[in-house]
Amino acid sequence: MPETTSSSGDGPQDGVQVDLISTERMNGKTSMEKIRLILDSVREGDIVVLESGLTPDEESKLIEVTMSEINPDGFSGIEIESFPQSETSNTTLLGRLMGAQETSKLTVIGPANQIQSLHKDETLISALISRQ
Amino acid sequence: MGLFADLRDSVSRVTASLFADDSEPKRIGIYGPPNAGKTTLANRIARDWTGDAVGPESHIPHETRRARRKENVEIERNGKTVTIDIVDTPGVTTKVDYSQFLDHDMEKDEAVRRSREATEGVAEAMHWLREDVDGVIYVLDATNDPFTQVNTMLIGIIESRDLPVLILANKTDLDDANIQRVSNAFPQHETIPLSALEGENMDEVYDKIAAYFG
Ligand SMILES: Nc1nc2c(ncn2[C@@H]2O[C@H](COP(=O)(O)OP(=O)(O)OP(=O)(O)O)[C@@H](O)[C@H]2O)c(=O)[nH]1
Ligand SMILES: [Mg+2]
Numbered sequence: 001m002p003e004t005t006s007s008s009g010d011g012p013q014d015g016v017q018v019d020l021i022s023t024e025r026m027n028g029k030t031s032m033e034k035i036r037l038i039l040d041s042v043r044e045g046d047i048v049v050l051e052s053g054l055t056p057d058e059e060s061k062l063i064e065v066t067m068s069e070i071n072p073d074g075f076s077g078i079e080i081e082s083f084p085q086s087e088t089s090n091t092t093l094l095g096r097l098m099g100a101q102e103t104s105k106l107t108v109i110g111p112a113n114q115i116q117s118l119h120k121d122e123t124l125i126s127a128l129i130s131r132q
Numbered sequence: 133m134g135l136f137a138d139l140r141d142s143v144s145r146v147t148a149s150l151f152a153d154d155s156e157p158k159r160i161g162i163y164g165p166p167n168a169g170k171t172t173l174a175n176r177i178a179r180d181w182t183g184d185a186v187g188p189e190s191h192i193p194h195e196t197r198r199a200r201r202k203e204n205v206e207i208e209r210n211g212k213t214v215t216i217d218i219v220d221t222p223g224v225t226t227k228v229d230y231s232q233f234l235d236h237d238m239e240k241d242e243a244v245r246r247s248r249e250a251t252e253g254v255a256e257a258m259h260w261l262r263e264d265v266d267g268v269i270y271v272l273d274a275t276n277d278p279f280t281q282v283n284t285m286l287i288g289i290i291e292s293r294d295l296p297v298l299i300l301a302n303k304t305d306l307d308d309a310n311i312q313r314v315s316n317a318f319p320q321h322e323t324i325p326l327s328a329l330e331g332e333n334m335d336e337v338y339d340k341i342a343a344y345f346g
Contacts, residue, residue, distance in 0.1 A: 056292035058256050059285045063226055067255035070228055072244045077227025081281050121283075132215035 016047060016129050023052040031089045035065050042111050043075055047109075047127065052105035053082050054074045079115040082107035157204055158213040158345050161261060163290075165282055166193035166269035168301040173271055173328040177341075178202045180334070186220050192236045196222045201255055206217025216345055219265065224282055244339035256331035261289060267296040267345045274301040274309035274325065278317035287318060296344045299323045302339065305315035305330045326332035 019041050026034055034054065039062075041048050054062060062080075070077050082105050108118065108125050118126040162170045174186040187200045201218045228250050233243035261268075268290050272278050282287035290297050298321070301314040305327040324340055326333040 047320055056285070056289040061290045063224065063285070064255045064258040066226060067251040067258070069227075070247070072230050072247065076229040079283075081257065082228055082284075113229065114271045127252070 016045070017041075018047045018049065021051065026050065026052065030038055031055075031061055031118045034058060035062050036111055038062065039065060039069065039078075042078055042109055045114060047110040047115075047129065050107040050109070051089070053105040075111070075113075077112040078109055079112050079118045079127075080107065080109045081118050081120045081127075083125070084124075085119070100107065144148035148277060155174035157217050158215045159201075159219060160267045160269060160341075160345055161199075161221055161257075161265040161272060162269045163221055163224060163257070163261065163286060164278075165273070166225060167191070168223065168271040168273045169328045170223065170271045171196050171325075173269070173300070173302065173321070174200075174202065174218055176240045176328050176331060176334065177205060177207075177218055177273070179204050180338075181207055184288075186218070192233070194223060194228070194233075194246060194250035194253075196220055196333050197246070197253040198222070199253065207338055207342055209339060209346075212346070214340070214342045216289045216341070219260070221260070224254055224257060224286055225281060228254075240267040261286075267293065267298075269298050269300060269329075269341070271302050272312055273303050274311055275299065275303055275306050278314045283317070291320075294311055297321055298340050298344055300328075301325045302328050302331060304337060 013057070026037075029037070035058065038048050038050075062078075066078050069075055074081075106125070108127060110118070110127060110129070114130055114132050118128075119126045162174050164170050169189075171187050171189045175189065178184060178186050182205055183320065184200065186202050188195060199219050199221045201217055201219045204219055205216050207214045207216065228246035228247045230240075230243040233246050234240065238246065242266070268282075270287065270290070272283070299314065300312045300317050301309070301323050303309050304311065304325045309325075311325045324333070324336055324341065326337050
């Protein structure tokens with residue numbers, strides 16, 4: 001059974017650690033701090049679940065930093081899935097100028113070499129994780 | 133902070149476009165997942181309007197590993213000329229495993245080098261998308277499922293920057309191409325079917341490029 005914790009740390013080698021990161025914990029962090037937090041966990045083999053996901057800008061930085069950290073003997077990148085942004089969300093420039101908050105979109109991120117498949121439909125994200 | 137940064141960004145963008153030299157061509161990024169046909173399209177556009185090509189095409193993913201630019205491509209539509217720079221980018225992904233290239237008859241050294249170049253190229257392309265692109269042509273292989281996380285994220289990034297975007301459903305010459313599935317995936321944008329390889333429906337593609345990016 002996967003072990004579920006609310007903070008990152010050294011998981012046992014034969015288990016899979018799942019970090020559920022609350023909106024509260026992410027609030028007030030800079031984009032780079034969020035990305036660092038995510039990638040540090042994922043590079044240790046953990047699965048990260050974000051209660052409220054990332055902004056488009058942060059997602060693009062996450063891809064960029066992930067790419068720069070891929071190396072042939074260890075890290076081959078990430079799998080990521082999230083629910084679609086809800087209808088009420090306002091991510092347009094005008095919306096952001098007006099100070100509209102991103103609505104939450106649950107996001108699952110894990111190491112590509114350990115996630116055999118990550119599927120989603122409208123209401124369910126399902127991850128199949130391989131034991132090492 | 134975020135609000136002021138956004139304000140500053142948008143103000144500088146507005147002033148930039150107000151004072152932009154009209155002769156300065158818009159920079160149009162060709163984005164999309166690996167193997168969608170981005171380079172095939174870029175080459176066709178470049179050959180049709182400038183006479184030479186942009187770069188090599190290949191069935192092996194991550195053929196394009198450095199963004200390549202073709203400057204001052206002049207497209208004529210209805211007696212008017214639209215000048216754009218086209219930037220062919222590496223296929224965007226969240227993972228690259230060098231061992232995928234070993235299946236393509238590559239030695240390990242070469243596969244590792246290819247994957248390192250691919251990751252650098254994707255990082256660069258993502259950076260450009262945030263900083264340096266005035267519009268996007270998003271190319272999808274219409275025989276593949278368009279509902280992927282990478283496509284969703286990239287379209288979200290493009291929308292959040294208010295960039296004009298055209299979605300191209302490529303490879304319509306193949307039997308299992310499904311144009312409807314592509315337009316259903318991104319109903320908020322216009323989807324244009326084409327075969328970049330066969331040159332099918334290029335007239336409509338050029339009409340739309342002129343209309344969106346002119
Ligand atoms: N049947 C068909 N094949 C196509 C079409 N466009 C491209 N292809 C083929 O798809 C493969 C990939 O084409 P590229 O243009 O290299 O794809 P790309 O998107 O630039 O790929 P990367 O640079 O690796 O991201 C090649 O084998 C092309 O010949 C098309 O319209 N129809
Ligand atoms: Mg290419």
